[in-house]
Amino acid sequence: MKLEGRSVLVIGMGRSGNAALELLRGAGARSSAYDRDPSRLAGLPDDVERHSGDAPPALDAFDLAIASPGVSLPPDERIVPEVDLAAEHLRSTLIGVTGTNGKSTTTALIAACLRESGLDAQTGGNFGTPLCALVESAPEYVVAELSSFQLERARRLRPRVGVLLNLAPDHLDRHGSLKAYAAAKARLADLQRPGDTLVFNADDPWARDVRARDGVRRLGFSERSPQADGAFVESGGLVLARAGRPLLSVPLARLSRAARSPLSNALAAAAAAHAAGAALEAISGALCRFEGLPHRGAEVCTRGGVRYVDASKATNPAAAAVSLSAEPGPLIWLAGGRNKGLDFGGLSAAARGVRLAVLFGESGPALAESLAGSCPTERVARLADAVVRAAEIALPGETVLLAPACASFDEFRSFEERGARFAELARSLSDGGSA
Known part of the structure; x- marks a missing residue:
């Protein structure tokens, strides 16, 4: 160009x-x-x-x-698109990660595996640094989180290793339909060429059915079934295999909590990192030491025996459901914000173990309607009100979980700002639970 x-x-x-x-x-x-x-x-x-x-x-x-x-x-x-402008000038080997949920964590995990192998790898794209800003530094590898917004117009981008994580309704306010959203995500596979590798979630119908171009190697990952080529769970371990032969097995108990919540992220990262050239020992070490990313299930403090957990990045119902399932024991759930044209109906099953859902922001009424019969709910105006109410009723041994299922833009500029405010509010509580 x-x-x-x-x-x-x-x-x-x-x-x-x-x-x-x-x-x-x-x-x-x-x-x-x-x-x-x-x-x-x-x-x-x-x-x-x-x-x-x-x-x-x-x-x-x-x-x-x-x-x-x-x-x-x-x-x-x-x-x-900005990513195509970058692709014309980027001299790095590009690894692209897309899907609805888990993109940032998987991106960070892949980069950690490569760095543990002594390779020069940086993250970018939708996560962290724009791809255009990485052109001058020219790292050996760029691991890019790629959103549907970035992929829908892309023509010149070429991910040598592409990762398809999952699909759930999101951003329908922009794309108009789930079909259009799915097609934008699937562009990642269309952009590959012979000799490239496509890593796909064999447990996800959308990812499993995305067609790879001729000459592109497919590697599956699964929590449910063995994969002849890819990563899977067997006998309590994460297994990496090629041509039916196990190359690596890491006990799940050794993986860091951040790497195994959910486990599909670690499976995808192991398969993709190995395809990109990471050493087996480095993959194992990175998965065991990974500390996680902010706003994705991070425990921010304990007050009065109550844990406060920030999953502000759970900006759609599917991500919120995963966050709920990751927290054992009695829960006070904080949810709300701005809806992105999504149906909250699927949250009812995930919320059955919730002692109380405190709902805030624009989507409070819609969430209350969807959760009726699944768990008790209360509505408040803002996130700050939700934290105060949760602190009033939470008992020692319980968890207050922020997993909004919505965007933040009715009250905050970003999910990061929302998560930081939640942490600030929680830490300001006395050990007796009052603000």
């Missing part, structure tokens, strides 16, 4: 947009930037033409447009 002297518009000036703009300017493009929020354009270099307003300027005035993943735009061949 020749950029020097071309007129290029960057649409959306978040992290991805700013990384794309820096790459474009370095390549000699005549760069312009658009964002609906004018404050995001402040501080840009003087040679960048700035546009704001309700819609981007007409694309006819530009040779090319680079779209940030968070911006929804109609189909147009002139619009290139």
Whole structure:
């Protein structure tokens, strides 16, 4: 993709947009930037033409447009996603991870396995650093979390190892249907070429049925059944096999709690990391020492004998159900926020062991309706109110779990901000449970 002297518009000036703009300017493009929020354009270099307003300027005035993943735009061949711009210049071996839930943890696990092997690996994409920002440092490996927003327009990206985790309804407010959302995720397999490897969840109907291109090796992972090529659970151990021959077996009890919650993440990471060149001993060591990521089931404190656990990243019903199943014993569950066009009906079975669900935010009424008959519920206005109410009723030995099943944008800028606020509120409680 020749950029020097071309007129290029960057649409959306978040992290991805700013990384794309820096790459474009370095390549000699005549760069312009658009964002609906004018404050995001402040501080840009003087040679960048700035546009704001309700819609981007007409694309006819530009040779090319680079779209940030968070911006929804109609189909147009002139619009290139930030990940494709990066792919044109990235010299690293790319490992791509997609699915509805578990992407960030699996991405981090794969990178940990590679680093444990002495390889230079960095994470990026939807998790952490935008791919355009990794072009200059050129690590040996880039392990990229890839969202449906990043994949739906991608044409130039090539994951040498691709990972398909699972599919559950999410982001239907943008994609319009589960079929369109699934098709965007499946683009990961379409972007591969002969000689690449596709790692898929054999327990997930969607991942299992995604077709690999001719010449692409398929490796399965499963908690339920042995895999001749891939990773599976057998006799209380995580087993990695090739051509029906076990190469590695790690007792599940040795895996860190973060690596085995859920276990499918560790299975996917083991299969993908080995396919990418990680050593067997390094894979075992990384899975046993992995400390996990914030906001994904992290215990933030204990107050008055009550554990407070932050799973703010559980932004859809399927992820919330997994978080609920991971916590033993009596639970006070905090859920709510902004719905993404999703059905909460599937949460009723997961909530049967919940002593009380404290529901907050815009989705409180809809959640209460869906949970009727499954567990007792109470509604409050905000997250802070939910923490106070939970502290009033939680008993020693119980757990207060934040697993919202919703996006955060009715009250917070991100799930990270929501999780940090939850931790702050919980830590401010006295040992008697009062704020």
